[in-house]
Amino acid sequence: MTTRWLFRASWLLLLTLNFSFSVPAAEPERRLTYEQDVRPILKAHCFQCHGEEEKPKGKLDLRLVRLMKQGGVSGEALVPSNHEESFLWQRIADDEMPPLDKKLSAKDKELIATWIDQGAVTARPEPASLAPGVEPTDEEKAFWSFQPIRRSDPPRVQVENEALLRTPIDAFLLERLEKENVRFAPEADKRTLIRRVTFTVTGLPPTPAEVDRFLADEDADAYERLVDRLLASPRYGERWARHWLDVAGYADSDGYSPTDPERKYAYKYRDYLVRSLNHDRPWDELIREQLAGDEMLTPPYQDLAPEALDKLVATGFLRMAPDGSGDPEVEQALARNDTIAETIKIVSTSLLGLTVGCAQCHAHRYDPIPADDYYRFRALFEPAYNPQSWRSPPARLVSLWTAGERRRAEGVDHEVKAIEEERAKAVEALVRKVFEQELAEAPEELRGKLRMACDTPEAKRSAEQKQWLKMYPRLDVSPGNVSLYDAAAFNTIINDFASRVAKVREKRPAEDFVHALTEVPGQVPTTHLFYRGDIQQPRQAVEPGEFKVLSTASEPPAIPIDDPALPTTGRRLAYARHLTNGKHPLVARVLVNRVWLHHFGRGIVNTPGDFGMLGDRPSHPALLDWLADEFMSKGWSLKTLNRLILTSTAYRQSSRRDPKLEAVDPDDRLLGRMPVRRLEAEAVHDAVLAASGRLTPTMYGPPVPVSVDEAGQVIVGIDNRDGAGRPVRERASLGSAEWRRSLYIQVRRSLPLGLLETFDAPPMTPNCEQRTSSTVAPQSLMMMNSEFIVQQAEAFAMRVAHEAGDDPRARIQVAWRLALALEPRPEEVESAAHFLASQQEDFAASAKAGKKVDPAHQALATFCQALFSSNAFLYVD
Numbered sequence: 081m082t083t084r085w086l087f088r089a090s091w092l093l094l095l096t097l098n099f100s101f102s103v104p105a106a107e108p109e110r111r112l113t114y115e116q117d118v119r120p121i122l123k124a125h126c127f128q129c130h131g132e133e134e135k136p137k138g139k140l141d142l143r144l145v146r147l148m149k150q151g152g153v154s155g156e157a158l159v160p161s162n163h164e165e166s167f168l169w170q171r172i173a174d175d176e177m178p179p180l181d182k183k184l185s186a187k188d189k190e191l192i193a194t195w196i197d198q199g200a201v202t203a204r205p206e207p208a209s210l211a212p213g214v215e216p217t218d219e220e221k222a223f224w225s226f227q228p229i230r231r232s233d234p235p236r237v238q239v240e241n242e243a244l245l246r247t248p249i250d251a252f253l254l255e256r257l258e259k260e261n262v263r264f265a266p267e268a269d270k271r272t273l274i275r276r277v278t279f280t281v282t283g284l285p286p287t288p289a290e291v292d293r294f295l296a297d298e299d300a301d302a303y304e305r306l307v308d309r310l311l312a313s314p315r316y317g318e319r320w321a322r323h324w325l326d327v328a329g330y331a332d333s334d335g336y337s338p339t340d341p342e343r344k345y346a347y348k349y350r351d352y353l354v355r356s357l358n359h360d361r362p363w364d365e366l367i368r369e370q371l372a373g374d375e376m377l378t379p380p381y382q383d384l385a386p387e388a389l390d391k392l393v394a395t396g397f398l399r400m401a402p403d404g405s406g407d408p409e410v411e412q413a414l415a416r417n418d419t420i421a422e423t424i425k426i427v428s429t430s431l432l433g434l435t436v437g438c439a440q441c442h443a444h445r446y447d448p449i450p451a452d453d454y455y456r457f458r459a460l461f462e463p464a465y466n467p468q469s470w471r472s473p474p475a476r477l478v479s480l481w482t483a484g485e486r487r488r489a490e491g492v493d494h495e496v497k498a499i500e501e502e503r504a505k506a507v508e509a510l511v512r513k514v515f516e517q518e519l520a521e522a523p524e525e526l527r528g529k530l531r532m533a534c535d536t537p538e539a540k541r542s543a544e545q546k547q548w549l550k551m552y553p554r555l556d557v558s559p560g561n562v563s564l565y566d567a568a569a570f571n572t573i574i575n576d577f578a579s580r581v582a583k584v585r586e587k588r589p590a591e592d593f594v595h596a597l598t599e600v601p602g603q604v605p606t607t608h609l610f611y612r613g614d615i616q617q618p619r620q621a622v623e624p625g626e627f628k629v630l631s632t633a634s635e636p637p638a639i640p641i642d643d644p645a646l647p648t649t650g651r652r653l654a655y656a657r658h659l660t661n662g663k664h665p666l667v668a669r670v671l672v673n674r675v676w677l678h679h680f681g682r683g684i685v686n687t688p689g690d691f692g693m694l695g696d697r698p699s700h701p702a703l704l705d706w707l708a709d710e711f712m713s714k715g716w717s718l719k720t721l722n723r724l725i726l727t728s729t730a731y732r733q734s735s736r737r738d739p740k741l742e743a744v745d746p747d748d749r750l751l752g753r754m755p756v757r758r759l760e761a762e763a764v765h766d767a768v769l770a771a772s773g774r775l776t777p778t779m780y781g782p783p784v785p786v787s788v789d790e791a792g793q794v795i796v797g798i799d800n801r802d803g804a805g806r807p808v809r810e811r812a813s814l815g816s817a818e819w820r821r822s823l824y825i826q827v828r829r830s831l832p833l834g835l836l837e838t839f840d841a842p843p844m845t846p847n848c849e850q851r852t853s854s855t856v857a858p859q860s861l862m863m864m865n866s867e868f869i870v871q872q873a874e875a876f877a878m879r880v881a882h883e884a885g886d887d888p889r890a891r892i893q894v895a896w897r898l899a900l901a902l903e904p905r906p907e908e909v910e911s912a913a914h915f916l917a918s919q920q921e922d923f924a925a926s927a928k929a930g931k932k933v934d935p936a937h938q939a940l941a942t943f944c945q946a947l948f949s950s951n952a953f954l955y956v957d
Contacts, residue, residue, distance in 0.1 A: 112195040113203040114145050115219050120693075121188045124445040125178045127214055132443055132451070134212050142168075143214065144206045163196035216448030216629045223448075224701065225433070225691040226629050228665055231709035232702050247728040248710075252703035257752050260744040265733040265753040270295055272734070272957045273303065275901040276754075277726060279956050280679060281310040283319035283763050283821075284770050288897045307726045311719050314779060317358035318823050320718065322762055323678050324353055327430035327689070328370075329400040329422075329847030332783050334473060335829030336404030336415060342828070344782070345477065345595040349396030350823070351780045356390075362716040363671060364660035367431065369394035371659075372652035374464075374598045379647055381478050381598070382486075389594070392478060398423055398461070398597040399476070401846045402829065406472030413467075417615045420465050422846040424458060429849050431659065433670035433691035436627075441613030447692040448629040452609055452622055459607035459624035460639065463649040464599045477593035485589040492588040496581055503577035507559045510573065514565045515557045522552055530555060599648040604641070624651045626658065630665060660716075666691060668708035672721065676707070677850070679725050681755045689849025699749045730754075735957045757956050758853045761839035762822035768868075768948055771899045772875040774819040783826035784817050786833055793834040795868065796825060835869075838862045863949040873945035877937055880944065888916050891940060899947040916943055 112118065122142045123131070130142040140152030148158035148168060157168040164170075171177040172184055172192065184192075195201070203219070220226075234251035237244075237258060244264055245251055257263055268276070274294045278286040286294075294306055310316065330350060333340045356366055369376070373391030377384070381392055401422035404415035421440055428436045438444055439454035481489065515534070519527055526548070533545035534555055541549075549555060554565075563570040608618035624639045631637070637658035643650025659667050670691065677683040684704045687695035698704045707721070714720045725731055733754040741752040748755055759767065769775035787799035796818050825833055829844055838858050842848035863869055876895070884894040892912045896904040904912065919939035927933045947953055 109194075109198075111201060112191065112198055113201050114195070115203040115217050118192055118195050119143075119217065119219075120446070121184065121192065123214065123443065125182055125184060128442045132212075132214055143210055145200055145202050146206055148200075158196065158200055160200040161197060163193040166196055169193060169196060213452055214443035214450045216450075220448035220693075221629055223693065224697070225669065225695075226448075226665055228663065229668060229705050229708050231706055234706070235702075244729050246732075247724055248706065249703065249725065249728040250730055252700055252706065253730050253751050256700060256750050260750065262738070262741045262744060262750075262752050264729055265736060265738060265741075267729070267732050268734045268754065268957065271902060273732060274306065276956050277303075277307060277731075278310060279759070279763060280726070281307070281319060281722070282313055282315035283322065283760075283766060284315055284775075285767050285899075286901050288894075288901075291897070291901050303732070304727055307723055311723060314358055316719075317354040317356075318779070318821060320357050320678075320722075321350060321353035322823055323674070324430075325350060326842060326848040326851065327426070327674070328397050329426050329844045331400060331402075331827045331829050331844045333826075333828045333830065334404065334407075335402040335844065336418070337407050337410050338830065339407060339409065340828060340830035341407075341473070342826075343473070343595055345593045346396060346399070347781065347783050347824075348393045348594060349400075352390055352393045352396070354779065354823075357718065360717055360719040363718055364712075364716040366394070367660050367667070368653070368656040370397035371395075371427070371656040374596060375646060375648045375650060375653040379598065379601060381594075381596075383482050384480075389480075392594050392596050392598075395597040396595050398427070398464070399473075399595055400844075401426055402844075403473055405470060406474070412470075413615055416465070416467050416470050420458060420461065420467070423461060423465075424454075426847045427461075428457075429689035429847065431670060432630075432666045433673070433685075433689060433695075434627075434666070435690050435692060435694075440610070444692075446694050449627055452620075453625075453627050455607055455609045455622045456625040457627060459622055460651045460655050462605050462607050463603065463651060464597050466600070466603055466605045468605050469600065469603055476596065476598070478596050478598065480592040480594060481589060489588050492584055495584050499577060499580050499584065503573065504559070506573045506577070507562065507570070510566065510569055511557050511559055511562050514562055515555065518552075518554045518557065518565070521554075601647040604649055624655075626655070662712050668712050669704055672707040672711050673704060675718070675721055676725065679722075679731060680751065681757045687850070754957070758855070759839075759954055759956065760851065760853075761836040761841035764839050764954065765822040765835055767953070768872045769819050769821075771944075771948070772872040773879040774872060774875050775821070776816045776819045778817070778820055778824075781824070784814060784820055784824055786826045786828055786831050788831065789867070793867075794828075794831045794837075795834060835862060835866060860949065863945070869945060869948060870941075873941045873948060874937075876944040876948075877941035880940060881937070888913050892916070892943075895940075895944055895947060899944070900950070900952045902952065912943065915946075916940065919943070 126142050129137040130140050136142075136152070138152040138154060140154070140157055141147040142157075145158065149156055149160075151157045151167070154167055157166065159165040169192065172189060175183050178184070234248040235255040237251055237254045241254055241258065241263055244254060250264075254264065267273075271291065274286050274291055278284065278290070294302065297305075299305075328349075330346070331343070332346050333342050369391045373394040374381070376391050377388055384392065401419050403419045404410040405412060405419060407415065421437065425435075425437050428434045434447065434449070436444065436447075436449055436454055436457065439449045439451050441451070443450045479486075519530060522530055529545075530548055530552060533541060533548050536545060557565060606621050607624070608621055611617040611619050623641060625631075626637050626639070637655060639654050639658075640650050643654070646653070658664065662668075669685075670688070673683040673685050674688050677688055684700050684707075685691060685696050685698045690696075710724070711717075711721050730751050731754070733751075735754040735756045737753065741748075744750075745752060766775065784796055785798055786794055787797045789795050789797070797814065822833075822836060825836075827844065832841060832843065839862075840852050840854055842851055876898070880891050880895045880898070884890040889909055892909050893904060896902055896908075896912075916939050919942050920935045923933050923935035923938045927935055
């Protein structure tokens, strides 16, 4: 019994011990703090009424715990360790606060209740007093994107994977993949690679000759040399300028109101970008020029060398926001304020990756940007916009006449004025002649009185004189009505002098302008904080400066109120230099993230315009910082950065899905394969023209106009309308300009080109931080019915017939290679040949019915249109 009992006791003890070891002890509940956990909720929902105001509602200030304990008119708001007795909790639990529809989520309510029950703890002793407004906390300042950029060495990878490392990028990505026990996908085949990289770099498909040359090149560095050739192509600048034009909000019209006036000279900013990117000008220089190119020059801006002119043109970046000033149909004060606010949005999202707009009315709900910070930032730009001395868009244009051209224009204007004075004398002589003829018709004894009455000013005529003139109304001859007496003589004078003026004006040099932002020397406006964003309620004056939370991560910029060394205030120039000093925490990160986005379809931070609290966290933070530092250390060279990414193993992967990878990373955030990407709207348009052989390579210059056709579609063409505003069917020809790249097609905010809009070309309202990519039915309908697509399919068919001859299978192979950069498989050739034969029979039947149709050509055109509509054409592996 004793032995049996001991055995049972030992077994029970062992069982108990095993059970206790197998169940881990519950983790202690995390101690919540006001600063880390509760303040962000209250800031987002409550501070506007109970924190930002100098006199908070109900005298309740929620910015500090001790102020909540102190309470307001309703007594103490917080009872530590007892949320049920806390007035703050009661109002939240009953959904009485926040007011209206801005209720807290169940998760937020639970967190606040837990914090109160834990004792309403603070992370540190609270200050004895607070300045008005909402200042950044230590926790907010510690957010990842506000920290200095820190370069780390590329991580080591497993020995068996070292052969996959082509660039340091691969090490950062592969190290993360190895943690999931996966690796890169196999390298893509050469046909896939050349199509992928050609679209990435140039936005165009490779030609069959380029594909053949690459396939035949068996050297180990064939791909790297292909990348170098593409980066040296002038099409590179066109492709990558389009990416920046998105975030710059580029448009060829003002776009604020339905009238949408054209910006005839905005295109020079687009051309400046293309040239700069093709020459691989450092991006720190481009940033300084876009923000403050005018402040690098001395006004008046005349007789500028090409390099100086580029600096002025670059400031077009700050003139891209919608602008309704000068439009009599809109409220001018509001339009001016909106123009500045939208410009601030463009600058902040493109260069800083921050959304700051809501701080115009109140402290930013989520990011540490108080309202006064917003207006300090605004003060950087106000001397150029100057709401107190506003200039309408035409008044901001800077003439490009040289001194010689200006003198010629003044000489022509003087000569025209002399001719017009001579014409006025000739008309006056005709008036006198007609008057004498009419006076001769009156009785001789009255002529003297009538002449005196006519010579007397109307206000001084006597009653008798007025009566005489009523009796002889034809004596009322003037330059304005003399044509009623002697039309032939009057028309001869007008026509002769008009001909002389026209000939003289031909000598006048053509006017040319820059769409730029400049400051008027000596004008230094004071920027005020607008209460709740209301321009009618200016409050305290603010000085220009950086956002405070960013000043803690880098050296605070010395922004002058009015730099005595410059004719301008120097504010924008000082700020631009601060952004590009290599120490700013955001600029380089934001730029390299955008570059990454255009290679892989999504950024390391998948919210490229929002690196704030609500934005995505970086998938590879160490890689992002390494790229940012590398970008700056290599001279801010975009081509160098592009080449680094393009030659990586990560970029050269296949897009084939692997079940093992899909199980651990279904969204491909770790980049264990190359994402399949849909072509952007402009690439679809340009690829169609490239395949049809119609693409016009002309670079630069004024945009190709757009207009509305008889079906209501916005197409490329001159806007021909009749007197009632209806489109005219017969349209003026644009010649080869009609087939230029989409980059050079006019961007009218009110008239987006139909094809581009259908394929997700972004509306510039005011800019595009990140494009959407959709697959919807209207896209298929556009590829089926668009006049542009049908025309290009016809041209494509003619090209194929010319290059392949009459053999249907040869035509299929040529068309396949031109459209898809692929060789069709035998089964694809057979299927396509059957389709051609069937289509030709159908068109032949139509011809017999009396329709004028070439069956073979129409069948081939239909096949070419089908290729345009295929996934293989619209997607890149």
